[in-house]
Amino acid sequence: xxxxxxxxxxxxxxxxxxxxxxxxxxxxxxxxxxxxxxxxxxxxxxxxxxxxxxxxxxxxxxxxxxxxxxxxxxxxxxxxxxxxxxxxxxxxxxxxxxxxxxxxxxxxxxxxxxxxxxxxx
Amino acid sequence: xxxxxxxxxxxxxxxxxxxxxxxxxxxxxxxxxxxxxxxxxxxxxxxxxxxxxxxxxxxxxxxxxxxxxxxxxxxxxxxxxxxxxxxxxxxxxxxxxxxxxxxxxxxxxxxxxxxxxxxxxxxxxxxxxxxxxxxxxxxxxxxxxxxxxxxxxxxxxxxxxxxxxxxxxxxxxxxxxxxxxxxxxx
Numbered sequence: 001x002x003x004x005x006x007x008x009x010x011x012x013x014x015x016x017x018x019x020x021x022x023x024x025x026x027x028x029x030x031x032x033x034x035x036x037x038x039x040x041x042x043x044x045x046x047x048x049x050x051x052x053x054x055x056x057x058x059x060x061x062x063x064x065x066x067x068x069x070x071x072x073x074x075x076x077x078x079x080x081x082x083x084x085x086x087x088x089x090x091x092x093x094x095x096x097x098x099x100x101x102x103x104x105x106x107x108x109x110x111x112x113x114x115x116x117x118x119x120x121x
Numbered sequence: 122x123x124x125x126x127x128x129x130x131x132x133x134x135x136x137x138x139x140x141x142x143x144x145x146x147x148x149x150x151x152x153x154x155x156x157x158x159x160x161x162x163x164x165x166x167x168x169x170x171x172x173x174x175x176x177x178x179x180x181x182x183x184x185x186x187x188x189x190x191x192x193x194x195x196x197x198x199x200x201x202x203x204x205x206x207x208x209x210x211x212x213x214x215x216x217x218x219x220x221x222x223x224x225x226x227x228x229x230x231x232x233x234x235x236x237x238x239x240x241x242x243x244x245x246x247x248x249x250x251x252x253x254x255x256x257x258x259x260x261x262x263x264x265x266x267x268x269x270x271x272x273x274x275x276x277x278x279x280x281x282x283x284x285x286x287x288x289x290x291x292x293x294x295x296x297x298x299x300x301x302x303x304x305x306x307x
Contacts, residue, residue, distance in 0.1 A: 004135030025132025033140035034278025069264030070290015076257025092196025104255020
């Protein structure tokens with residue numbers, strides 16, 4: 001992640017400005033190859049090293065959950081310039097400020113758990 | 122070889138590596154998704170005492186924590202030994218747009234000082250921006266049921282409708298922030 005600069009705030013900004021193909025290429029090529037993996041898993045051509053079938057738990061569907069949750073996530077993603085994975089890579093890079101973002105994200109997850117029953121899903 | 126590793130990696134190197142990591146995680150009977158770790162942190166921190174939702178056996182998610190630890194280690198190694206230059210080669214238009222909204226020296230390092238420098242962190246506004254960004258990411262990801270890894274990469278690969286809706290949401294939020302809100306902040 002560090003090496004392909006996808007932990008850079010600027011790479012996220014330019015993605016949302018449609019000024020570079022880089023992030024679309026990274027995510028897009030991961031998805032295309034991911035589809036191949038999923039196909040191999042579903043057809044049981046590839047199993048786990050213990051020989052079990054690989055089952056991808058389906059995501060929960062809910063227009064409010066996915067859309068509103070997604071929008072809030074997107075707002076945070078573009079502001080922080082990092083999604084949860086890169087945040088941790090940035091700790092390794094020695095960025096002290098990212099600890100506040102991670103604390104905030106943990107707090108956000110806690111708040112979600114707290115308000116879960118009162119939110120539309 | 123070292124020369125190749127030291128260069129910034131192109132998308133067609135990084136994307137397939139991400140897919141490979143996902144493949145290996147599933148091959149070893151695990152799953153690929155980072156934002157669920159945030160809930161694990163809550164559980165470890167004792168949030169189960171306040172909210173039943175966090176009363177889970179977090180040890181079964183411990184592999185996911187190892188993944189996070191690996192991310193931190195990888196960031197450290199890449200930064201200290203494999204990245205000769207910290208500049209980001211940006212589109213001149215991007216640099217100009219950023220200067221117009223008050224972010225100077227775009228691309229001089231991985232992150233803008235206006236958001237991430239220690240001086241900014243120690244101001245009230247700077248601290249609040251970082252905290253709010255984090256809360257939005259954490260709350261949004263858990264509400265939507267995943268983040269870039271779980272929804273955009275695994276979910277879209279698996280042709281799941283919830284993930285498609287979520288990723289559309291990610292973009293709606295991201296575009297609003299980038300085009301409408303960021304210009305007002307700095």
